[in-house]
Amino acid sequence: MNIQKLYEDESLEKKIYDAVCESQDYIEAIRENNYYPYHYFLSPIRHNLFQWYPFKKEGSLLEIGAGYGQLSSLFTKKLDHVVAVEDTQSKCNLISKRAEDATVLLSDFGDIQLDEKFDYIVLCNVFEYAKSFVESENPYVDYLNYLKGFLKEDGTILLAISNRLGLKYFAGYEEEHTNRLFSGINEYENEDYVRTFAKNELESIMLNAGFSNYKFFYTYPDHEFPELVNTDKLINEIPFTGACEFSRERYLLFDENKMNMTLSKENLSQYFANSFLVEIRNSDMDYPTDNIDFIKIGAQRKDEFNIYTIIWSDGKVSKTPISEKSTDHIKRMVEGSKHDIGKIRCLDAKLKDGSLYYDFINLKSCEYMILDFIAKNDKEKFFELIEDIYDALFYNSFESDEYATEEFLKIFKEKSEIKFHCHERSYLDIILGNMFIIDGKFTLIDYEWIYDFQIPLEYIFYRAFNYHFYSNKMFREFTSFEEIFEHFNLDTENLKLFKRWEHNFLEHILNRPPLTTSERIPLENMEKCDKLQKEIELKNKEIIKKNKLINKKDKELKSLLNSNSWKITKPLRKFKSFLKK
Numbered sequence: 260m261n262i263q264k265l266y267e268d269e270s271l272e273k274k275i276y277d278a279v280c281e282s283q284d285y286i287e288a289i290r291e292n293n294y295y296p297y298h299y300f301l302s303p304i305r306h307n308l309f310q311w312y313p314f315k316k317e318g319s320l321l322e323i324g325a326g327y328g329q330l331s332s333l334f335t336k337k338l339d340h341v342v343a344v345e346d347t348q349s350k351c352n353l354i355s356k357r358a359e360d361a362t363v364l365l366s367d368f369g370d371i372q373l374d375e376k377f378d379y380i381v382l383c384n385v386f387e388y389a390k391s392f393v394e395s396e397n398p399y400v401d402y403l404n405y406l407k408g409f410l411k412e413d414g415t416i417l418l419a420i421s422n423r424l425g426l427k428y429f430a431g432y433e434e435e436h437t438n439r440l441f442s443g444i445n446e447y448e449n450e451d452y453v454r455t456f457a458k459n460e461l462e463s464i465m466l467n468a469g470f471s472n473y474k475f476f477y478t479y480p481d482h483e484f485p486e487l488v489n490t491d492k493l494i495n496e497i498p499f500t501g502a503c504e505f506s507r508e509r510y511l512l513f514d515e516n517k518m519n520m521t522l523s524k525e526n527l528s529q530y531f532a533n534s535f536l537v538e539i540r541n542s543d544m545d546y547p548t549d550n551i552d553f554i555k556i557g558a559q560r561k562d563e564f565n566i567y568t569i570i571w572s573d574g575k576v577s578k579t580p581i582s583e584k585s586t587d588h589i590k591r592m593v594e595g596s597k598h599d600i601g602k603i604r605c606l607d608a609k610l611k612d613g614s615l616y617y618d619f620i621n622l623k624s625c626e627y628m629i630l631d632f633i634a635k636n637d638k639e640k641f642f643e644l645i646e647d648i649y650d651a652l653f654y655n656s657f658e659s660d661e662y663a664t665e666e667f668l669k670i671f672k673e674k675s676e677i678k679f680h681c682h683e684r685s686y687l688d689i690i691l692g693n694m695f696i697i698d699g700k701f702t703l704i705d706y707e708w709i710y711d712f713q714i715p716l717e718y719i720f721y722r723a724f725n726y727h728f729y730s731n732k733m734f735r736e737f738t739s740f741e742e743i744f745e746h747f748n749l750d751t752e753n754l755k756l757f758k759r760w761e762h763n764f765l766e767h768i769l770n771r772p773p774l775t776t777s778e779r780i781p782l783e784n785m786e787k788c789d790k791l792q793k794e795i796e797l798k799n800k801e802i803i804k805k806n807k808l809i810n811k812k813d814k815e816l817k818s819l820l821n822s823n824s825w826k827i828t829k830p831l832r833k834f835k836s837f838l839k840k
Contacts, residue, residue, distance in 0.1 A: 267296075272349055275300050275327050279356050289772040295507045299483060300327045302505070302772050307485045307556040308383070308419060308478065308536065310581060311567045313547040314338050318378035321409055323368055324385030326350065328357035334381070335360040344371060368392050369405070376411045383419040383482070387436065387455045399456075403468035407541065415546070416470075416539040419482045423455045425533035426518060427481070427503065431510030440510070458530050465539055472540040474548060475529065480504075482534035488554040491529055493570065497553060498523035500630070501730045505775045514732045520630065557581075559771035564588050564707075570619050576704070578615040588707070589615050595709035600686045601654035603694070603701045617704065625701075626691035626727065633737045641738070642746060648723065649747055651701045652689060653716055656680040662713035671714075672763040675756055679715030687714065687764070690723050708768075717749055721757040 278288035278301060285301035299305070309330065314320070314337045325331050325343035331354050334341045341361040343354050351363045366372060368385065369392040390398040393405075406416060421435065423443035428434060434442035436453045447454045456464065458475065465473055478485040479499040486501060498519045522528045540546055553570035565581040566588065580586045593615050596608040608617040623631075625644065632641040659681045663674040687708035695702045724743065727734045744751045 269349075271296055271300075272327070272353065276349075276353050276356065279328075279353065286770060286772050293773050293775065295505070295775050298505050298772060298775055300329050302329075302484065304484045304505070304559060304772070305329045306333045308482055308488075309333060309337075309381075309417070310556055311488070311554045311569065311579075312337075312417075315378060319375070320379040320381060321373075321377040322361075322381045322383075323371070323406075324382065325354050325363075326384070328354035330381070330383060331358035331361050334358070338379075342373070342377070344368065369402070371409070373409065375409075376414065377409055378411055378414050380406055380409060380414070380416045381419075382406075382416065386418055386420055387453050390454070391452050397467070399464045400467045403465065403470065403539070407469070410541045412542060413544055414541045416537075416541075418537045418539060419478075419534070420461075420537075421455045421481070421534050422457060422532055423460070424457045424531055425481075426515055426522070426531040427509075427533045429512070429531075430515045430518070431512040432506065433509070435507075458535070461535065461537065465537070470539050470541070472543050472546075474538045474540075474546075476536040476538065476554075477529060477532035478534045478536050480533060482536055485534075486556065488536065488556075489528075489532075490552050492552045492572070494528045494532070495523045495526045498528060500626075505772075507775070516731050516733055520634065520733075560768055561770045564768050568705075574619050574621075575616050576619050580613065586613060589613070591709060592707055595686070595706050598684060600652070600682055600684065600689070600703075601656065602651035603686075603689065603703050605686075605703050605706050620695045620697065620702070620704065622695050622697070624692050625694040625696070629691060630731075630733065633733050636737075638738075645743065645746075648694070648701065649720060652720060652723075653680055656682055656716055659713055662715060664712055666710070666712045667714065670764055670767045671760045673756070673759055677753065677756075679717050681713035681715060683711075683713065685710045685712065685714035685719070687719060687722060689719055690726055692726075717753060718757045718760055720747075720749075721754070722761065725761060 274292070275297075278285060278297075282288070285303070289297050289301055310333065314334075316337070316339060318338050319340040320334050320338050320342070322331060322334060322341065322343045325345050327350060328343070331341065331343045334343075335358045341358065342364060343351075343358065343361045344364045344366050345351050345354060346365070346367055348365055351365050354361065355363045364371070364373070386399065386402070389402040393399075393402050395401040403416070410416065421443070425443075428441065428444055431440070433440055436442070436455070437447070437450055442448075442450060443455050462473075465471075475491060477489040477494050479487050479489065480501065480503040484503075484505045487499065489497060489499075500516045500519060519528065522531055538546070538548055550572040551569055552572055555568040557564070557566050557568075562582045562584040565585045566578050567581060569577050569579070571577065578589060578592065580589050590610065593608050593610045596605040596617070599605065606617045606620070608615050610616075625648065628644060629641060632638075632644070657680065658678050660676060660678045662679065662681050668674060686703065686706055687710070688705055689703060693703055693705040695704070721740070724734070724740070728740065740754055741751050744754065
């Protein structure tokens with residue numbers, strides 16, 4: 260049985276195939292066709308799900324339900340042997356085009372004719388359809404048992420799937436398999452072809468299939484466009500407070516950031532994560548991912564800045580280049596860690612096997628300290644902390660109007676004659692989430708953007724908050740840039756300049772697709788939309804009823820025309836027609 264997701268059709272498939280044939284840079288195709296399916300099938304951000312995973316280079320991987328090859332090309336770069344399975348020839352052709360080194364197999368997912376065993380089996384957005392291709396009373400348990408036959412003794416199934424109780428579904432996102440609100444929350448009422456699972460439900464399926472060794476990873480904002488991957492160890496210590504940038508239409512029922520903070524305080528985040536990536540292990544041995552606690556991926560960047568960060572269980576943090584081009588970026592960070600900026604010191608870093616390593620700081624960052632003040636509506640404490648950051652940043656600085664050098668303009672494009680405070684060496688990444696207070700001193704991690712020339716500190720101070728204003732509604736409701744700048748007697752007119760500089764800086768480091776064109780429907784419009792949806796459903800039912808009646812009459816007519824009595828009386832009907840004339 261062929262599985263066709265809601266956003267798949269022959270027309271789209273042809274367009275995706277043409278885009279793949281025309282260029283390996285799919286960003287331009289997304290810019291020209293900026294809607295969700297193009298992001299889903301072409302965006303390089305899809306690779307974030309497995310970019311960090313420690314695959315064995317000499318290993319083998321079976322990808323079931325490879326779709327349009329959106330992950331297959333990554334697997335062929337990471338492993339020597341990849342077999343991708345799809346259930347239509349057109350999809351197989353597309354996968355072969357995108358992942359030339361993969362073996363592509365046309366097969367039903369429940370009847371795969373292979374006599375080899377694999378180190379890894381990948382199921383991404385496939386397992387939820389198992390009841391459509393497994394005839395069984397327990398299709399999900401039985402399908403895992405079936406796949407066990409293709410696993411090596413120490414093999415792994417990597418299962419990526421939405422959480423039936425994902426917070427985004429409570430907050431107003433339609434369930435992506437049905438395009439309905441609350442489908443999963445309501446146990447997929449009247450839907451018999453697909454279902455996702457809550458955490459405990461998924462655990463029960465794995466245990467019943469004989470898998471007792473597994474590890475949950477929690478992908479944010481979801482498993483389709485992940486920015487970070489958390490684990491049970493840190494999910495409640497590092498709650499997600501970012502924005503879902505690539506999404507379809509949604510209702511605005513409540514602020515997920517606030518709710519994520521509440522869930523983390525109640526140690527409940529793992530049950531309401533939007534998605535799971537589950538590593539299902541075929542043996543009781545230790546696995547390389549046992550010591551991984553947290554992953555953050557920077558794959559929206561240009562190749563020369565592309566890295567991923569891992570927090571390890573041994574108390575270390577590593578930063579690893581994703582491509583050869585980004586190795587110099589890592590080396591610059593290690594060199595930059597030896598210097599301070601104002602009274603802000605950098606955490607010591609070392610280079611080992613091409614990766615940067617430093618100690619994990621098990622303290623609240625300045626971001627979470629400030630979020631606590633916001634939650635308590637404590638403006639006094641909020642500004643006390645910001646004043647300390649300001650003083651530390653501007654310490655021992657000097658005024659200058661000569662910062663717009665050739666190096667500066669190469670990145671920021673625009674010159675200004677305004678005098679600003681500067682240091683000879685500049686650190687752009689002094690954002691709240693990267694700063695901690697250790698032994699009374701501000702300490703910086705993630706010191707990526709280090710430059711040996713002057714950059715105005717007023718702009719760097721602006722950057723410290725810009726990301727949080729953009730991604731977190733709590734910040735925007737609590738204060739404004741104008742309020743912060745006026746508190747420090749900074750000219751608010753410069754905000755326009757800083758915004759343009761920030762845009763140019765991001766253009767310098769990023770190679771990302773545009774945000775999806777999608778509508779966010781306010782809560783007050785929900786009843787109106789719900790009423791309209793019910794009217795449409797009612798009309799669709801009437802159309803279906805009428806079509807059934809037409810089909811019934813059509814069958815009766817065909818039966819009459821093919822009957823012997825109709826054929827025998829044909830001459831009489833002709834004679835009757837002659838008499839009428």
